Each structure stands twice: as C-alpha cells, then as structure tokens.
Amino acid sequence: xxxxxxxxxxxxxxxxxxxxxxxxxxxxxxxxxxxxxxxxxxxxxxxxxxxxxxxxxxxxxxxxxxxxxxxxxxxxxxxxxxxxxxxxxxxxxxxxxxxxxxxxxxxxxxxxxxxxxxxxxxxxxxxxxxxxxxxxxxxxxxxxxxxxxxxxxxxxxxxxxxxxxxxxxxxxxxxxxxxxxxxxxxxxxxxxxxxxxxxxxxxxxxxxxxxxxxxxxxxxxxxxxxxxxxxxxxxxxxxxxxxxxxxxxxxxxxxxxxxx
Amino acid sequence: xxxxxxxxxxxxxxxxxxxxxxxxxxxxxxxxxxxxxxxxxxxxxxxxxxxxxxxxxxxxxxxxxxxxxxxxxxxxxxxxxxxxxxxxxxxxxxxxxxxxxxxxxxxxxxxxxxxxxxxxxxxxxxxxxxxxxxxxxxxxxxxxxxxxxxxxxxxxxxxxxxxxxxxxxxxxxxxxxxxxxxxxxxxxxxxxxxxxxxxxxxxxxxxxxxxxxxxxxxxxxxxxxxxxxxxxxxxxxxxxxxxxxxxxxxxxxxxxxxxxxxxxxxxxxxxxxxxxxxxxxxxxxxxxxxxxxxxxxxxxxxxxxxxxxxxxxxxxxxxxxxxxxxxxxxxxxxxxxxxxxxxxxxxxxx
Numbered sequence: 001x002x003x004x005x006x007x008x009x010x011x012x013x014x015x016x017x018x019x020x021x022x023x024x025x026x027x028x029x030x031x032x033x034x035x036x037x038x039x040x041x042x043x044x045x046x047x048x049x050x051x052x053x054x055x056x057x058x059x060x061x062x063x064x065x066x067x068x069x070x071x072x073x074x075x076x077x078x079x080x081x082x083x084x085x086x087x088x089x090x091x092x093x094x095x096x097x098x099x100x101x102x103x104x105x106x107x108x109x110x111x112x113x114x115x116x117x118x119x120x121x122x123x124x125x126x127x128x129x130x131x132x133x134x135x136x137x138x139x140x141x142x143x144x145x146x147x148x149x150x151x152x153x154x155x156x157x158x159x160x161x162x163x164x165x166x167x168x169x170x171x172x173x174x175x176x177x178x179x180x181x182x183x184x185x186x187x188x189x190x191x192x193x194x195x196x197x198x199x200x201x202x203x204x205x206x207x208x209x210x211x212x213x214x215x216x217x218x219x220x221x222x223x224x225x226x227x228x229x230x231x232x233x234x235x236x237x238x239x240x241x242x243x244x245x246x247x248x249x250x251x252x253x254x255x256x257x258x259x260x
Numbered sequence: 261x262x263x264x265x266x267x268x269x270x271x272x273x274x275x276x277x278x279x280x281x282x283x284x285x286x287x288x289x290x291x292x293x294x295x296x297x298x299x300x301x302x303x304x305x306x307x308x309x310x311x312x313x314x315x316x317x318x319x320x321x322x323x324x325x326x327x328x329x330x331x332x333x334x335x336x337x338x339x340x341x342x343x344x345x346x347x348x349x350x351x352x353x354x355x356x357x358x359x360x361x362x363x364x365x366x367x368x369x370x371x372x373x374x375x376x377x378x379x380x381x382x383x384x385x386x387x388x389x390x391x392x393x394x395x396x397x398x399x400x401x402x403x404x405x406x407x408x409x410x411x412x413x414x415x416x417x418x419x420x421x422x423x424x425x426x427x428x429x430x431x432x433x434x435x436x437x438x439x440x441x442x443x444x445x446x447x448x449x450x451x452x453x454x455x456x457x458x459x460x461x462x463x464x465x466x467x468x469x470x471x472x473x474x475x476x477x478x479x480x481x482x483x484x485x486x487x488x489x490x491x492x493x494x495x496x497x498x499x500x501x502x503x504x505x506x507x508x509x510x511x512x513x514x515x516x517x518x519x520x521x522x523x524x525x526x527x528x529x530x531x532x533x534x535x536x537x538x539x540x541x542x543x544x545x546x547x548x549x550x551x552x553x554x555x556x557x558x559x560x561x562x563x564x565x566x567x568x569x570x571x572x573x574x575x576x577x578x579x580x581x582x583x584x585x586x587x588x589x590x591x592x593x594x595x596x597x598x599x600x601x602x603x604x605x606x607x608x609x610x
Contacts, residue, residue: 118290118374118375118392119290119291119351119375119377119392120290120291120292120377120416120456120496120536120575121290121291121292121575122290123456124496124511124536127471127494127511137453137454137471137472137494138433138452138453138454138470138471138472141431141453141454141471142413142414142431142432142454151373151374153374154373154374218332
C-alpha cells in the first residue's frame with residue numbers, strides 16, 4: 001500500500017526527471033521543487049494557522065484568561081476552547097498539515113535512497129519499483145550520480161590538496177540553511193506572550209540544524225542536497241506569503257538589546 | 261516547562277531514528293552477507309563483522325573482527341583466504357588483511373573511495389579488488405598498490421582470471437579484460453546493460469548475464485560475443501557450468517538451463533521466486549536458493565530433486581566444498597546455516 005501510493009510514484013517520477021535531464025543532482029533539485037510545490041496548499045494552510053495562533057497570543061481576552069486561570073489548568077483549558085470556538089480557530093490546524101506532510105516527506109526520502117541505488121539491495125528494490133515499460137533499465141542504470149564535486153550516493157567530503165581530511169561542505173550548508181529557514185519563519189516573540197512557546201521555538205531552532213547536519217554528515221550526499229533544496233524552497237514559500245522575518249537573522253541594535 | 265523541552269528532545273530523537281531507519285544507512289544492511297568455506301573454517305561477513313567459524317561446529321575460531329560491530333562500518337563481501345591472510349573489504353573503501361590464525365590486522369589499504377560490494381580475487385601474488393568507485397585495484401600481498409584500472413562506473417562483482425588476464429564486469433555495461441602484469445586494458449565489450457554479478461570463465465569463454473536478463477558468451481581472447489540469449493529476469497550472479505550446460509538463476513524467478521556451446525535454451529524451470537545468488541554444484545545436481553527462502557536442488561536432467569526451506573531470503577551465493585553447503589540468509593533467525601549435501605542442518609549461526 002505504502003509502496004504503491006508513495007514510493008513507486010516518487011521513484012518513477014524522480015528517475016523519469018533524471019532520464020530527461022541526464023544529471024541526478026539536477027533531477028533531485030527539480031523533483032524536490034516539484035513535490036514541494038504540490039505540497040504547497042498544505043504549507044500555506046499551516047502558515048495561515050500558525051499566524052492565527054500567533055495573533056491569538058496578543059488577544060486581550062486570551063491574556064486575561066491566562067492570567068486569571070493560571071492556577072486552574074482544567075478551567076484554563078475550558079476557557080481557551082471557548083475562545084477558540086468564538087474566534088473560529090482550530091488549534092490543531094497548524095500541526096495537521098505538518099502531520100500530513102510527514103509521511104510524504106518520509107516517502108520522498110525512501111524514494112531518494114532507493115533511486116540512488118548505491119548497493120545491491122537498494123538496486124533490487126529500485127528495479128522492482130519501476131513501472132513496467134515506463135523506464136528502460138539498460139538506459140537508466142548505472143545512474144550518473146556525480147554532481148559538482150560530489151558522488152550523490154556517497155557521504156560528501158571536499159578534499160583539498162594539502163589537507164589529509166575531507167571537509168563536509170554540504171553538511172555545513174545544510175546546518176546553515178536549516179538554521180536560517182527555521183529562524184526566518186519563526187515569528188518574533190511578542191511582549192507578554194507566553195515564554196514557553198518562545199523557549200520551544202528557540203530549542204527547535206537550535207536542535208534542528210544539529211539534527212539535520214548530523215544526518216547530512218552521516219548519510220549520502222543526495223539526501224543532503226535534498227535537505228538544502230527543501231530548506232531554500234521553504235524560505236521561498238514563506239516569503240511568498242509574506243511571513244519571513246528577516247529581522248530574526250539580522251544583528252539587533254544595542255538599544256533593542258537593552259530593552260529586551 | 262522541562263516536560264516540554266523533554267518532549268522536543270524525544271521528538272527529535274524519534275525523527276532521527278525514523279530517518280536513519282528509512283535510509284538503511286545506520287544499521288540496516290543495504291546488501292546481504294556472504295561466506296567462504298575452506299578446509300578448516302567458514303568465514304562469514306555479516307553487516308559489521310567478520311566471523312571465523314570452525315568448520316565442524318560453527319564455533320568462533322577467534323573473536324569476530326571488529327570485536328564490536330559499529331553502525332558506521334559495513335562489511336558484507338565474503339572474506340577471502342590467501343595463505344595465512346584473510347582479505348576483508350568494507351563499505352567505507354577499506355581493504356584489510358587479517359591474520360587468518362587469530363584475526364589480528366596485518367595491513368590495510370584505504371585508497372578506494374567507495375564500497376567493496378564483492379570479494380577480491382587473488383591471482384598468484386596479486387590481489388585484484390573491485391570497488392564501487394569504478395576502480396579495480398591490484399595490490400601485492402603486503403597491500404602495496406601495483407596498479408589501478410578505472411572503468412566508467414562501479415565494479416560490484418568479483419572478477420575472474422585465467423592467470424594472465426583479469427575479466428571484470430562493471431555497472432557501466434562493459435566487461436573489461438585487463439592484463440594483470442601491467443594493468444593495461446586488453447579489450448572491453450559492451451554487454452548492453454549493467455553487469456552486477458560475477459562471470460564464469462571456462463576454456464577461453466566467459467559466461468555472464470546482465471541486469472536486463474541478457475546472457476552472453478564472450479571470447480576471452482578477443483572480447484567478441486560468441487552468442488547471447490535472453491532469460492526471464494535480471495542476472496545477479498555467475499552462471500554455473502556443469503556437463504556442457506549453464507545453469508542460471510534470475511530475478512524473474514526462473515532457472516534457465518542453456519547449452520554452453522551455442523546458448524540455446526534447454527529448459528526453463530519456474531521456481532516462482534527471484535534467484536540472485538549463484539547455485540552450488542553438488543553430486544546430484546545444482547542447488548539454488550531463492551528469495552522465498554527455498555533451497556531447490558535441480559538435477560542434471562533438469563528435474564527437481566528436493567526442496568528445503570529456511571527462514572529468511574537467500575540472496576547470497578551458495579558455497580560448498582562438496583560435502584557441506586553454507587547458506588547465508590537475509591534477515592532470517594539463523595543468519596548462516598551449514599547443511600549436508602541432502603539439505604539437513606549440521607549447525608547454524610544466529
């Protein structure tokens with residue numbers, strides 16, 4: 001079921017793009033862009049819902065409720081629900097699109113691994129996932145996985161003459177783009193807003209780049225390339241809806257720092 | 261507050277596990293283990309370790325190498341014994357020589373940049389190690405590089421040799437003939453699709469199949485194609501030669517018996533499950549393993565003699581010394597099973 005609905009179409013689409021352009025790196029870039037565009041309605045819904053939740057934190061009644069029932073969690077939850085209903089806000093609607101996207105992203109990831117087919121079991125799975133008659137194995141395999149200085153089936157390291165170790169350039173780019181994308185899409189915390197949310201965002205902004213960096217460092221560079229393109233597209237998608245907070249990555253003025 | 265931070269950390273950990281599990285890069289093998297058999301030992305590579313097992317009972321002859329498996333090191337190619345050395349190639353491009361008596365390291369060769377999918381071949385005093393970086397490395401028995409030969413793409417299969425020339429199939433569709441003394445190319449022949457499996461060399465003819473199910477007989481001297489035939493699926497292993505016939509298992513779930521002289525099909529046996537590994541020649545016929553975990557003995561007359569079942573898929577080449585058969589399973593409870601020539605279990609390794 002999972003294979004039929006997610007993995008097979010993804011693999012065939014990715015490899016079809018590869019056959020068209022003849023370069024697996026370019027195919028990953030186009031494939032990631034295309035799938036992100038298809039998922040855009042879900043992303044847009046998520047952005048909208050997050051914004052609504054953000055604005056709610058500035059709502060006078062919301063702040064009053066937080067203050068009034070801070071020692072009675074049950075009552076606080078009831079009052080919050082009432083307010084959500086009145087303002088027609090669904091608190092789950094910001095995470096539902098993310099949940100829906102998650103299996104697709106996992107599928108995309110699996111498809112990528114199998115398409116790279118850098119070992120026998122991956123190649124075996126890949127050949128089984130090809131639609132009969134759609135792609136020709138003899139033309140398709142071996143895949144040209146060279147892209148810039150990388151072999152997309154291997155961990156990426158840039159070897160510079162004189163250095164006896166490789167520099168994980170793509171890992172560094174993954175860390176930077178993940179940090180930037182999570183930073184610029186996080187709305188700045190509002191004065192008076194609850195600190196827990198801000199703290200959580202701060203934690204995510206710190207840990208996600210480390211996590212993604214670790215994955216990019218230890219897995220094949222084709223996946224790292226996918227992470228980089230995903231991050232860039234995410235920033236662009238938020239920019240299109242006007243929800244990018246460039247100020248978050250710009251150095252703050254001294255006066256502002258003092259106020260904070 | 262602390263609970264929330266804890267939740268975030270747990271989420272991140274779960275995400276990491278999910279992604280690494282999906283990739284197959286952390287601990288799950290992206291190929292299958294393999295074994296070799298000698299007079300006194302069975303050597304077995306499974307995921308991150310090499311085992312030297314006593315022939316008679318399967319007990320460890322020495323501590324596995326490395327002592328503890330690490331997720332970042334994958335060893336799946338069958339170890340090769342030469343003198344008192346055991347050659348082991350891993351997925352990070354490291355070729356290691358171990359002392360076959362105690363498992364201690366002699367030397368390592370680290371020039372390759374990709375995976376050793378299959379074992380090296382030793383011809384006289386030359387080690388010929390095919391690597392997925394597209395290079396065939398020739399080393400002496402001390403691990404010193406003699407020459408290297410670059411193909412257009414990866415070498416996944418152990419090459420064959422007549423003692424002077426090495427014949428190496430590559431994923432780039434070509435079969436290469438390389439002079440062992442100099443490393444110079446003698447000829448190369450395009451065999452239409454990727455060559456992922458080993459070849460068989462006999463009396464000046466090389467027999468091998470490609471990923472599209474093409475089977476070829478190639479003249480070892482000139483590189484010309486003597487005949488070609490089509491079987492029902494991709495060929496992942498060396499054809500077995502016996503009594504003027506070639507026995508070839510394929511990804512389509514068939515075993516084809518071809519006349520070695522002209523490639524005509526003598527018989528096709530449908531065993532309903534892909535056959536990726538080479539068969540083993542026994543006294544009564546050829547034994548094949550399939551993805552369903554069945555071991556099927558095909559008699560020299562093409563009849564099915566017997567079938568045994570094991571837990572797990574059989575992808576690896578079956579190896580035998582004539583009296584004992586070694587079966588490596590993929591994700592079976594028993595990862596390696598030693599059987600007699602009737603398919604009865606002698607011992608196993610979990």
